[in-house]
Amino acid sequence: MAQPASVTEAAIDTRGLTKRYRGGQLAVDGLDLAVPRGSVFGFLGPNGSGKTTTIRMLMGLIAPTAGSARVLGEPMPSAVRGVLPRVGALIEGPALYGHLSGRDNLVRYDCADPTADPRTRGARVGQALERVGLAAAAGKKARAYSLGMKQRLGLAAALLQPRELLVLDEPTNGLDPQGMREIRALVRELAAEGTTVFLSSHLLDEIEQVCTHAAVMARGRLITQGTVGDLAEGVRGRLVVGTPDPPEAVRVLKENGIVGLVVDGDLVTGELPAQDPPDLAELNAALVRADVRVRSFGTQRGSLEDAFVALTGEGFDVDG
Numbered sequence: 001m002a003q004p005a006s007v008t009e010a011a012i013d014t015r016g017l018t019k020r021y022r023g024g025q026l027a028v029d030g031l032d033l034a035v036p037r038g039s040v041f042g043f044l045g046p047n048g049s050g051k052t053t054t055i056r057m058l059m060g061l062i063a064p065t066a067g068s069a070r071v072l073g074e075p076m077p078s079a080v081r082g083v084l085p086r087v088g089a090l091i092e093g094p095a096l097y098g099h100l101s102g103r104d105n106l107v108r109y110d111c112a113d114p115t116a117d118p119r120t121r122g123a124r125v126g127q128a129l130e131r132v133g134l135a136a137a138a139g140k141k142a143r144a145y146s147l148g149m150k151q152r153l154g155l156a157a158a159l160l161q162p163r164e165l166l167v168l169d170e171p172t173n174g175l176d177p178q179g180m181r182e183i184r185a186l187v188r189e190l191a192a193e194g195t196t197v198f199l200s201s202h203l204l205d206e207i208e209q210v211c212t213h214a215a216v217m218a219r220g221r222l223i224t225q226g227t228v229g230d231l232a233e234g235v236r237g238r239l240v241v242g243t244p245d246p247p248e249a250v251r252v253l254k255e256n257g258i259v260g261l262v263v264d265g266d267l268v269t270g271e272l273p274a275q276d277p278p279d280l281a282e283l284n285a286a287l288v289r290a291d292v293r294v295r296s297f298g299t300q301r302g303s304l305e306d307a308f309v310a311l312t313g314e315g316f317d318v319d320g
């Protein structure tokens with residue numbers, strides 16, 4: 001039997017999506033994004049690269065200047081009423097009532113959702129609190145919550161109903177390492193249950209830890225997208241040689257075409273040239289022939305950060 005189009009299509013699909021703010025700022029420029037169903041998709045870029053603007057267009061909060069977006073197979077923003085109940089979103093910090101308890105914030109939120117069944121409300125609120133680890137603190141006023149607890153409460157609000165897609169804008173922003181680990185564990189758990197998760201982050205290691213796929217943004221443009229493995233693999237690894245004779249090692253490696261040599265203590269690292277890279281066994285033999293004592297010899301896999309720097313020619317920690 002043929003699958004309905006909404007199941008076979010990508011969870012998020014944009015064509016030439018563009019946003020120019022009224023002040024003239026081109027925040028998102030011709031974005032073609034394809035988020036496969038079932039993926040944990042990292043939307044990566046430094047501050048100001050256009051991530052939040054994209055998410056706001058995807059959720060129908062602002063209209064694009066040009067281009068189109070489909071979410072769960074439906075055009076946005078025109079199908080926003082039908083799409084939003086199928087999507088859990090955590091955008092720009094949850095809007096909470098400080099004088100209400102965590103539990104009452106969720107009840108209030110659920111009451112405002114016309115698709116939510118009031119008969120199951122109590123049970124669903126309890127489950128969502130349990131899920132994000134706030135069951136014990138459910139009766140506490142939200143203003144007494146730490147930043148991490150507020151973030152988790154926002155996530156609980158997104159989880160009050162089963163969702164096909166979760167859209168999380170910088171879900172670990174401002175959290176301590178323990179809070180970050182908890183959110184990441186929860187994301188993995190949700191993904192394992194089949195929910196597609198689209199999360200933005202400016203943290204490369206976070207994307208490498210939880211995501212199956214990623215897209216990289218810089219100055220409003222999509223630099224690259226694909227599986228995290230492929231993105232990191234596109235970057236050549238660095239050669240790393242451990243030796244008590246760094247000056248001699250540098251000389252021999254240079255003679256054999258290794259570039260960008262750096263000495264750090266007894267470690268010598270360098271880049272393998274893209275054209276005609278030397279055979280690693282031959283390289284090792286050349287070091288030994290020149291009486292360079294070699295303690296360790298190998299290549300280090302390229303990281304997503306290396307990929308970003310290689311693709312944009314700039315460091316990742318750019319403040320917007």
Ligand SMILES: Nc1ncnc2c1ncn2[C@@H]1O[C@H](COP(=O)(O)OP(=O)(O)OP(=O)(O)O)[C@@H](O)[C@H]1O
Nearest residue numbers: 021023025027046047048049050051052053054320
């Ligand atoms: N309402 C607005 N009016 C005018 N310009 C805006 C508006 N919102 C964002 N911008 C600008 O658009 C660009 C992209 O901003 P956006 O918030 O989408 O980036 P981001 O990648 O989400 O960064 P951050 O992580 O800091 O939120 C920035 O240069 C920003 O200053």
